[in-house]
Amino acid sequence: MIPRVIPCLLLRDRGLxxxxxxxxxxxxxxxxxxxxxxxxxxVDELIFLDIDATREGRGPDLEVLHEIAxxxxxxxxxxxxxxxxxxxxRVIRAGxxxxxxxxxxxxxxxxxxxxxxxxxxxxxxxxxxxxxxLLGGHKLYSCSGTREEKVKLADHLAALVEAGVGEIxxxxxxxxxxxxxxxxxxxxxxxxxxxxxVIACGGAGSVADLVEAVEKGGASAVxxxxxFVFRGKHKAVLINYxxxxxxxx
Amino acid sequence: xxxxxxxxxxNLGAIANMLARLGANAAITNDADKVGSATGLILPGNGSFDxxxxxxxxxxxxxxxxxxxFDAKVPILGICVGAQMIGNGSEEGEExxxxxxxxxxxKFPASSGLRVPHMGWGNVRVxxxxxxxxxxxxxxxxxxxxHSYFLKPAARRNxxxxxxxxxxxxxGVVEGNIYxxxxxxxxxxxxxxSLLRAFKDLCE
Numbered sequence: 001m002i003p004r005v006i007p008c009l010l011l012r013d014r015g016l017x018x019x020x021x022x023x024x025x026x027x028x029x030x031x032x033x034x035x036x037x038x039x040x041x042x043v044d045e046l047i048f049l050d051i052d053a054t055r056e057g058r059g060p061d062l063e064v065l066h067e068i069a070x071x072x073x074x075x076x077x078x079x080x081x082x083x084x085x086x087x088x089x090r091v092i093r094a095g096x097x098x099x100x101x102x103x104x105x106x107x108x109x110x111x112x113x114x115x116x117x118x119x120x121x122x123x124x125x126x127x128x129x130x131x132x133x134l135l136g137g138h139k140l141y142s143c144s145g146t147r148e149e150k151v152k153l154a155d156h157l158a159a160l161v162e163a164g165v166g167e168i169x170x171x172x173x174x175x176x177x178x179x180x181x182x183x184x185x186x187x188x189x190x191x192x193x194x195x196x197x198v199i200a201c202g203g204a205g206s207v208a209d210l211v212e213a214v215e216k217g218g219a220s221a222v223x224x225x226x227x228f229v230f231r232g233k234h235k236a237v238l239i240n241y242x243x244x245x246x247x248x249x
Numbered sequence: 250x251x252x253x254x255x256x257x258x259x260n261l262g263a264i265a266n267m268l269a270r271l272g273a274n275a276a277i278t279n280d281a282d283k284v285g286s287a288t289g290l291i292l293p294g295n296g297s298f299d300x301x302x303x304x305x306x307x308x309x310x311x312x313x314x315x316x317x318x319f320d321a322k323v324p325i326l327g328i329c330v331g332a333q334m335i336g337n338g339s340e341e342g343e344e345x346x347x348x349x350x351x352x353x354x355x356k357f358p359a360s361s362g363l364r365v366p367h368m369g370w371g372n373v374r375v376x377x378x379x380x381x382x383x384x385x386x387x388x389x390x391x392x393x394x395x396h397s398y399f400l401k402p403a404a405r406r407n408x409x410x411x412x413x414x415x416x417x418x419x420x421g422v423v424e425g426n427i428y429x430x431x432x433x434x435x436x437x438x439x440x441x442x443s444l445l446r447a448f449k450d451l452c453e
Contacts, residue, residue: 069260069263
């Protein structure tokens with residue numbers, strides 16, 4: 001099967017932004033406009049992440065989600081501020097296929113269990129944000145990279161799979177926005193430890209990087225931000241999508 | 250009116266959205282009168298087979314649906330688990346299916362080494378080009394799949410579309426006015442639009 005190529009779009013104040021290493025951000029544009037452009041380009045799937053919801057202690061912005069879902073003729077995943085089954089249910093009822101759960105998975109794994117039991121495993125994406133340590137290991141973070149988690153990567157992955165996620169989304173905090181390639185070592189660790197599809201994210205700067213995440217990292221799908229919203233070395237904002245990125249593989 | 254049968258299983262808005270874009274008169278409903286007068290029916294399905302079968306039975310709509318499908322012969326399209334529900338049952342659960350087409354949903358074998366669920370875009374092969382839905386699809390059509398169980402009708406004549414994920418399986422099935430597709434046409438761009446347009450035309 002051809003790996004999915006997925007723009008991962010970050011929501012902030014009802015607009016889209018792109019961050020570097022989960023920090024400084026650039027405004028990209030209006031989310032619904034972006035969806036319309038990605039429709040025309042026939043993208044495989046879209047992931048929207050509200051990067052402020054959990055930190056601000058609020059739930060998902062359902063109004064924005066409703067608008068996004070109404071324009072999307074491809075599968076849409078949403079993450080950010082989902083801390084209960086009811087949050088997930090509201091997101092799904094707004095018209096989104098998949099809920100992405102990160103911070104909540106460290107404190108209330110039962111939320112994943114319940115969503116998976118009611119809506120099916122395919123509706124739940126377990127997300128992890130990781131940073132490489134000096135010794136070559138990986139540390140996990142929640143709350144948009146602001147809170148370090150003690151649990152080991154392998155143990156947390158096993159817990160997510162056991163709770164019933166249908167997919168794992170793995171993002172590298174160090175690589176975010178750098179456009180210098182994925183953390184292949186991290187992706188490899190995740191894909192070799194899980195039976196579900198794995199979506200790689202963080203660091204893609206070219207189509208070759210996308211291919212590498214699949215061929216060397218073992219990812220089943222590749223997500224990225226910068227390469228789909230910037231053009232050229234000065235990073236002019238331009239929404240784009242490579243046609244047939246995996247055509248020659 | 251095309252009735253999208255609502256038994257509270259996730260995202261039905263996407264189906265209604267795409268039908269609206271196609272200019273179809275469609276409504277998400279659990280009202281027996283609306284089902285009873287519909288010119289077409291869509292049976293969605295997400296999540297576990299048993300949960301879907303129980304959810305559908307709990308609506309009390311089944312008699313009205315079967316009357317519409319078998320007496321008035323209006324077209325019905327099952328989507329994803331909705332397509333599996335049209336068969337006899339699934340290895341996933343113990344509930345009986347509707348039994349309208351002789352088939353069962355089987356689990357993708359672990360021996361295939363492929364990750365399950367099968368999630369992503371796949372090409373389909375039209376195996377019955379005379380079928381009004383089969384004939385509406387471009388040869389390069391691709392659709393969004395997400396499933397852990399696959400359909401295998403007993404008779405070849407019930408297969409209109411075939412796809413492959415480690416093994417060949419039925420991506421589309423038919424028996425008279427009864428259709429089922431394993432993928433999500435409502436999430437498959439213009440390829441899905443073509444399919445739903447062909448179904449809408451059958452309903453008019």
